[in-house]
Amino acid sequence: MGLTQLDKVWAEHVAADLGDGWSLLHIDRHLLHDLSGTGGLEEIAERGLSVRNPELCFATPDHAVSSAPGRTGETFAPGARLHAGLRDLSAASGLHYFGLGQMGQGIVHVMGPELGITLPGVTLVCGDSHTCTHGGLGALAFGIGSSEVAHVLATQTLRQRKPKTMRVSFEGAIPTGVMPKDMILHLIGTLGAAAGTGYAVEYAGSAIRALGIEGRLTICNLSIELGAKMGFVAPDDTTFAFVEGRRFAPKGAMFERAVAHWRTLPSDPDAVFDREVTIDMASVSPTITWGTSPEHAIAVDGIIPDPGTAPDPDRRAAWRSALDYMGLEPGRPLAGTKVDWVFIGSCTNSRMSDLRDAARLARGRHVAAGVTAWVVPGSEAVKREAEAEGLDAVFREAGFEWREPGCSMCVAANGERVPPGARSVSTSNRNFVGRQGPGARTHLASPAMAVAAAVTGAITDVRRL
């Protein structure tokens, strides 16, 4: 029987067999951010330990820094201690650090791929659940807690058990108006937010092959919202072309050697998965969430579900409280619901392809009266490239605010919040109660649908714009 990509990459990284199915897994790349990285570095310093392999650690502030134009690490005062801590402890330990205003700074999950830190077949961790994003390049990447961050800093390894495998195949041509974000929201809406628990998800199929790397990163980003700690796509020529020439990626003959190895990583044709799911692309529409879990996702031209029709009492209760929190009435179309805020950003959708999609629709239109709309590029590099293409001007002319790179309103850890009761269409990945600020009502959608909402002032089917 053939091996899956998970089998191959896992086996390659076992530094010791700990018995009972536990492995001491070597970690090739460790990303750190202000919120969990600072604490991890403090913890090992307090214990009198040092960073075992600082050359494999890459740090940047993103969560608790302001995204206001002209910001410094102190602009959001409550985050100043975390910002300074990450900077100073990174310098003291000799790990790579990308500060505000420098190339490399940005949301960790945008920074890793763009600098060539993320490579096919590496094990990559970060104290952040959306580390699964990096699977878009064929990395085995997953989020960890802060105790594990300290463990990796001190030992460059983690004690892990191999997850089960699930292959999700998206087959068929991508319908007009459908973006990678719609594909993954549709999947989560279909399978539920716990379907991936205990699994590593491999995304496959003709529609995945047709996507560029940024689209694959978006899909892998929401693996954790399916419950899966890790999700990835087999590396292919698209992957190698993306990696080539990036700052920390191998060069010349070393690159060729790496590619030869990466070509051996995809799952064998006869590999068997613990679970197989196929999604027919013809069934995928532009998708948006209506509730407070990413599984509360429906086609944008769909009807707000009635808890009375929920498949079980648990879901009936969950739908009821979600509708109550979101201020929505069952049985009505979701499209047309008035919107107050629009956020284009986050590690899900803040890369160049996202901003180009958004700008194409924003050009020549204007944000509706009463709507506040922000565009927050994912990294300093994205910001500079977008400005070089004039996208910032397109957004400004259309009435959007153009801001500095960071997590911003995705997480509300930086003073940037959607006000209580206000309704937001956001390109981020979590519509949890209070995620964008206490009482904020979040609808997750693609950058294109976010622009459609901004310029019409309501949830709008982008195909009708």
Next chain:
Amino acid sequence: MQPFTRVVGPAAPLLRQNVDTDLIIRIEPLTQLKPSELGPHAFEQIRYRPDGSDDPDFVLNRPQFRGAPILIAGRNFGCGSSREGAVWALMSAGLRCVIAESFGDIFFANCFQNGMLPIALPGATVERLAALAADGAPFDVDLVGKVVRAPGGETVPFDVDAQRREALLEGLDEIGRTRKRDAEIAAWQAQDRTARPWIWQLAS
């Protein structure tokens, strides 16, 4: 790490599904407070009324569940963010054990790092235990015997990974244990430098 052998006390039923770690602890207190100070912020958004007073409908505010060490939770408890603060907030609020049908993977692992015991049981069993818990009578969660004793005498055995159980019972320090294997890690790295030099020879 605080060892866990046995916990006896009321079990508060909170059978809401998909309780995410943002709901358990909002991110803002995590930027400001120490783990031991997070208790008052646990479940903040569903625990207090708009004026800041306790919401009497929230289970941990009911007299029989104040200070309960056990939580009986809905499916997919602790999904979402990797924030270990979710475990710290629950512990700071006095909880030591969560019983649910399923858990978010990262939250589940974070529990074991902190001396918190997550127990996964079939949904029907969780519901039955929740019904028995209603009046606040004490449960006995025994990690040595791997059994939950419910009020009224029902005993429910549970599975827990052998290595995790041992670490909890002994309060073992994971970093210390792994550091004893440093020679193996060094040997692995030495062979990998030859096998995959691009991991190690970072350009720039």
